[in-house]
Amino acid sequence: MLHHMVVFFFAVVSILCFTPSAGLADDCGLRIITELSHPSTIQDDGRLSGFGVEVVEALKKEIGCGATIEVMPWARGYRHLLNHSDVMLFSTARTKERENQFYWIGPIACYKWVFYGLKGVRDKVKTLEDAKNVSGIGVYRNDARAQFLKGKGFTNLEVMDSQEANFKKLLRGRVELVATSNIGVPGFLSKDLELRKSAVPILTFHSVKLYLAISKSTDKEKVLRWQKAFKTLMDRGTIRKIQEKWIESCPE
Known part of the structure; x- marks a missing residue:
């Protein structure tokens, strides 16, 4: 046994x-x-x-x-x-x-890269060059959009560790634009009523x-x-x- x-x-x-x-x-x-x-x-x-x-x-x-x-x-x-x-x-x-x-x-x-901002920014940003003159653009660390804009000579980038933080800064007026994408932004808008009411697409600046x-x-x-x-x-x-x-x- x-x-x-x-x-x-x-x-x-x-x-x-x-x-x-x-x-x-x-x-x-x-x-x-x-x-x-x-x-x-x-x-x-x-x-x-x-x-x-x-x-x-x-x-x-x-x-x-x-x-x-x-x-x-x-x-x-x-x-x-x-x-x-x-x-x-x-x-x-x-x-x-x-x-x-x-x-x-x-x-x-x-997909496409898009600047989102509050409605009042529309008249200020018609081209990519115009975006160099806003007070700040929210991007996040090591993101391709941040790398692209830096390569284009942008010096007004505000680097954060998440897009959530960038959109919060947008609503508080601490940046004027957020670099996002046409397929990614709906997820942020769906979770935040204030953002959905206030933020609009300002400029599509690249396709990837x-x-x-x-x-x-x-x-x-x-x-x-x-x-x-x-x-x-x-x-x-x-x-x-x-x-x-x-x-x-x-x-x-």
């Missing part, structure tokens, strides 16, 4: 050690990071949703990947992407400044595409695995269905 129990014990240990389970699935060798940013990543009672999350989950399923999506502030996630190998960050704007810093998978969305970004020091074979999976899902129409559920799909 004892002999049979010992054999059974080692059989169980062997199964636990060598058989993949939900908790021990292939993690694809990547740390997957995102920020809370409507409508790409939304958190409700601990559950993640949004177009970026759905794209990543579809890719994970295609690859057979069990890695968990981590949520953290954008600036921290961006530092991980810059300074460590085997990191994926989404959703990330692909810009000229960033082009050679990362590997790219996508696009997963197309969102991607999954992978750190440059990551092994290329890992990157190719994800790029191949993305192409497969594009050919199947899966990516377009996700886009159309949440946002406008990217033009062909």
